[in-house]
Amino acid sequence: MSGLGLLIGVVGPSGVGKDSVMQAVAQARPDVGLVRRVITRPEEAGGEDFEGVAEAAFEARAGAGDFALHWQAHGLRYGIPGTIAQDLDQGRTLLVNLSRAVLAQAQARFANFAVLELTAAPEVLAQRLAARGRESAEDIARRLQRADYALPEGLARVVTTDNGGALDKTVAQVLSALLPDMTQTLKTDKTGAADRPETIEVTE
Numbered sequence: 001m002s003g004l005g006l007l008i009g010v011v012g013p014s015g016v017g018k019d020s021v022m023q024a025v026a027q028a029r030p031d032v033g034l035v036r037r038v039i040t041r042p043e044e045a046g047g048e049d050f051e052g053v054a055e056a057a058f059e060a061r062a063g064a065g066d067f068a069l070h071w072q073a074h075g076l077r078y079g080i081p082g083t084i085a086q087d088l089d090q091g092r093t094l095l096v097n098l099s100r101a102v103l104a105q106a107q108a109r110f111a112n113f114a115v116l117e118l119t120a121a122p123e124v125l126a127q128r129l130a131a132r133g134r135e136s137a138e139d140i141a142r143r144l145q146r147a148d149y150a151l152p153e154g155l156a157r158v159v160t161t162d163n164g165g166a167l168d169k170t171v172a173q174v175l176s177a178l179l180p181d182m183t184q185t186l187k188t189d190k191t192g193a194a195d196r197p198e199t200i201e202v203t204e
């Protein structure tokens with residue numbers, strides 16, 4: 001296990017705004033770092049800053065144990081470099097875009113881990129994915145089908161924030177709900193209440 005620094009796993013359906021919120025939070029808080037993912041997607045696809053690799057290279061790196069976490073979704077493979085442990089050990093706070101399917105694994109691996117779950121109405125997701133234009137209509141339909149994938153049981157720290165409205169509003173809510181609460185959250189853990197889910201629903 002590694003990490004004094006807080007690792008915040010950002011999750012939610014495709015198109016909800018995970019990358020947009022992460023970038024805006026990191027802009028507002030330069031002490032917060034963004035994890036650069038390794039993906040079997042051509043870098044020209046745009047969007048987040050990621051390292052695009054071929055399937056064989058991904059497989060080799062996964063086999064060599066280079067990834068702290070890796071998963072498959074939407075016909076792509078995603079890896080989180082094991083080197084993030086060094087930043088966390090130095091006390092850095094990091095934001096990472098994760099699959100909802102790897103959250104239990106992430107919590108087991110990282111000592112100081114929280115989940116930021118973003119939500120938006122289905123029609124908002126559909127409209128945003130179409131406007132973004134990174135995927136085909138067929139891909140978008142498949143992504144929308146996965147929109148209501150549930151979070152696993154047993155997560156200790158989850159903050160849920162609606163991103164159906166303006167991005168600025170979401171960022172303000174994330175900053176006040178999650179980052180300043182770090183000391184409080186750690187105090188809660190020290191009382192031995194780690195197995196009691198601490199879920200914060202953020203509304204207006």
Ligand SMILES: Nc1ncnc2c1ncn2[C@@H]1O[C@H](COP(=O)(O)OP(=O)(O)OP(=O)(O)O)[C@@H](O)[C@H]1O
Pocket residue numbers: 012013014015016017018019020021047128129131132163164165166167168170
């Ligand atoms: N609050 C917002 N208001 C309006 N548009 C937004 C908002 N948040 C994100 N968007 C837009 O919605 C689209 C999807 O956002 P983004 O790529 O950040 O989502 P994502 O959750 O990372 O999606 P994916 O999982 O598919 O990568 C982008 O075009 C982005 O500019």
Ligand SMILES: O=P(O)(O)OC[C@H]1O[C@H](OP(=O)(O)O)[C@H](O)[C@@H]1O
Pocket residue numbers: 011012013014073074078097098099100101146149
């Ligand atoms: O539906 P779940 O499993 O939560 O997420 C699956 C994947 O979808 C998104 O990928 P992308 O950023 O759109 O390529 C997420 O970042 C994650 O990697």
